[in-house]
Amino acid sequence: MPMTNKVTRVENAYARLKKEIRTNRMPSGFQATEPEIALRLGMSRTPVREALIRLESEGLVEIIPRRGVRVLPININDMKEIYEILTSLEPDVAGNIAAKNPTETELRPLEEAASDMEAALEQEDLDTWADADDRFHHHMLDLHGNRRLREFVLALNDQVHRTRIVTLRLRDKPMKSNKEHREILEHIRRGDADAARNAFRTHRKRAGQELISCLEKFRITNL
Amino acid sequence: MPMTNKVTRVENAYARLKKEIRTNRMPSGFQATEPEIALRLGMSRTPVREALIRLESEGLVEIIPRRGVRVLPININDMKEIYEILTSLEPDVAGNIAAKNPTETELRPLEEAASDMEAALEQEDLDTWADADDRFHHHMLDLHGNRRLREFVLALNDQVHRTRIVTLRLRDKPMKSNKEHREILEHIRRGDADAARNAFRTHRKRAGQELISCLEKFRITNL
DNA sequence: GGATGTGTCAATGTATACATTAAAGTATTT
DNA sequence: AAATACTTTAATGTATACATTGACACATCC
Numbered sequence: 001m002p003m004t005n006k007v008t009r010v011e012n013a014y015a016r017l018k019k020e021i022r023t024n025r026m027p028s029g030f031q032a033t034e035p036e037i038a039l040r041l042g043m044s045r046t047p048v049r050e051a052l053i054r055l056e057s058e059g060l061v062e063i064i065p066r067r068g069v070r071v072l073p074i075n076i077n078d079m080k081e082i083y084e085i086l087t088s089l090e091p092d093v094a095g096n097i098a099a100k101n102p103t104e105t106e107l108r109p110l111e112e113a114a115s116d117m118e119a120a121l122e123q124e125d126l127d128t129w130a131d132a133d134d135r136f137h138h139h140m141l142d143l144h145g146n147r148r149l150r151e152f153v154l155a156l157n158d159q160v161h162r163t164r165i166v167t168l169r170l171r172d173k174p175m176k177s178n179k180e181h182r183e184i185l186e187h188i189r190r191g192d193a194d195a196a197r198n199a200f201r202t203h204r205k206r207a208g209q210e211l212i213s214c215l216e217k218f219r220i221t222n223l
Numbered sequence: 224m225p226m227t228n229k230v231t232r233v234e235n236a237y238a239r240l241k242k243e244i245r246t247n248r249m250p251s252g253f254q255a256t257e258p259e260i261a262l263r264l265g266m267s268r269t270p271v272r273e274a275l276i277r278l279e280s281e282g283l284v285e286i287i288p289r290r291g292v293r294v295l296p297i298n299i300n301d302m303k304e305i306y307e308i309l310t311s312l313e314p315d316v317a318g319n320i321a322a323k324n325p326t327e328t329e330l331r332p333l334e335e336a337a338s339d340m341e342a343a344l345e346q347e348d349l350d351t352w353a354d355a356d357d358r359f360h361h362h363m364l365d366l367h368g369n370r371r372l373r374e375f376v377l378a379l380n381d382q383v384h385r386t387r388i389v390t391l392r393l394r395d396k397p398m399k400s401n402k403e404h405r406e407i408l409e410h411i412r413r414g415d416a417d418a419a420r421n422a423f424r425t426h427r428k429r430a431g432q433e434l435i436s437c438l439e440k441f442r443i444t445n446l
Numbered sequence: 447g448g449a450t451g452t453g454t455c456a457a458t459g460t461a462t463a464c465a466t467t468a469a470a471g472t473a474t475t476t
Numbered sequence: 477a478a479a480t481a482c483t484t485t486a487a488t489g490t491a492t493a494c495a496t497t498g499a500c501a502c503a504t505c506c
Contacts, residue, residue, distance in 0.1 A: 044491045053273055057280045066498050081369045092311045146304045267461045289468050
């Protein structure tokens with residue numbers, strides 16, 4: 001049995017920083033120098049630097065020559081870019097899954113996620129709701145099996161997540177999302193690829209538009 | 224005027240390694256240790272390491288714990304993944320451009336790339352052809368303006384490029400591709416988004432299938 | 447006062463040192 | 477010869493050293 005598979009400092013730094021960013025504990029615009037971060041994480045600059053490079057290539061931070069690392073703000077344009085990509089990719093993912101006629105066991109996690117979303121919303125627990133939503137999308141990517149696509153879409157979803165933490169409370173309860181997820185799931189279950197694809201496209205388009213108009217309404221140009 | 228904007232060793236290493244990989248001068252499967260690469264590039268391990276991390280997160284190399292860095296082989300499955308993504312994304316790009324009714328000036332680079340492809344093929348110059356083809360796709364992404372999408376698709380195209388260097392000579396002249404590019408361009412010119420999208424989808428699907436069946440035919444499981 | 451020059455400071459980019467540890471080779475036992 | 481234990485080697489992960497250079501503060505000049 002492979003025991004506690006030694007985790008390197010780089011991985012540690014990467015994971016911790018990423019989590020802090022994802023949850024907005026290190027909010028957009030947050031800036032710090034390498035020595036500061038190193039101190040905070042209790043390690044030397046080297047592993048911190050390497051972790052930062054990875055975060056940079058994921059588009060989460062920006063390394064500014066002499067001013068430190070900055071958690072990249074997300075502006076409306078970013079969100080438009082991100083949703084545009086998601087709207088291209090995820091519907092095809094859903095379509096492909098539907099075409100593959102997955103077993104009920106394979107669909108279980110989707111089913112659970114959809115139920116959890118509904119339950120969470122009834123209890124007005126938006127955080128749990130967002131979690132379940134993430135899980136739905138995550139499982140779909142797992143089912144699909146295209147690893148590159150998965151990694152990329154997950155990275156985009158992380159960005160969406162950051163934004164949603166803020167906007168979620170500024171908006172009405174996301175009832176429509178729940179319904180749309182249900183529909184998508186049903187189309188998949190029935191093996192109707194086109195319907196699944198279309199339903200997903202509608203879902204992403206609507207969600208994107210709502211998010212963006214929420215940002216615009218509250219003048220959140222830059223989060 | 225900002226002069227020769229000092230290029231850091233990391234950027235240097237990154238660019239050189241990437242180029243060598245892209246052109247298969249460092250072929251798939253090539254392995255080397257950090258000290259070896261550092262020596263070859265005439266710098267210390269540190270910048271090399273940082274460049275490698277970036278290349279790793281782009282999926283070009285794999286850093287294997289004690290055995291060195293390995294240029295990632297591309298297998299058929301990788302190509303399937305890549306083409307699947309391209310087939311999702313690029314048609315929408317073409318569609319959006321068409322919908323934006325671009326000016327003839329904006330379309331010039333596409334026009335040129337298409338012409339160059341035709342000229343190159345007449346002279347049987349496959350390398351020039353591949354270059355022009357890359358340019359066509361590149362310019363489309365520029366016109367589209369979604370930066371994230373651009374970077375991602377370019378990275379995928381790099382992988383395709385690596386494979387094509389090998390397969391290009393194993394196949395018939397890519398006449399169809401030329402014709403398809405022309406068609407796409409015409410649809411864009413006419414502002415017909417749906418037609419552009421469909422033409423592009425057809426193009427990517429066909430190209431992907433041909434490439435993959437070529438790999439299968441020659442039993443190139445792993446390039 | 448505003449613009450320009452100068453000096454200090456500190457962050458980065460890079461080199462280097464060093465401990466750890468996997469891998470390969472060698473010796474030992476059977 | 478095969479299996480095992482031991483030794484050696486060298487690559488990595490990390491810390492640290494250090495030179496360079498931008499940013500900022502202050503002084504100088506108009």
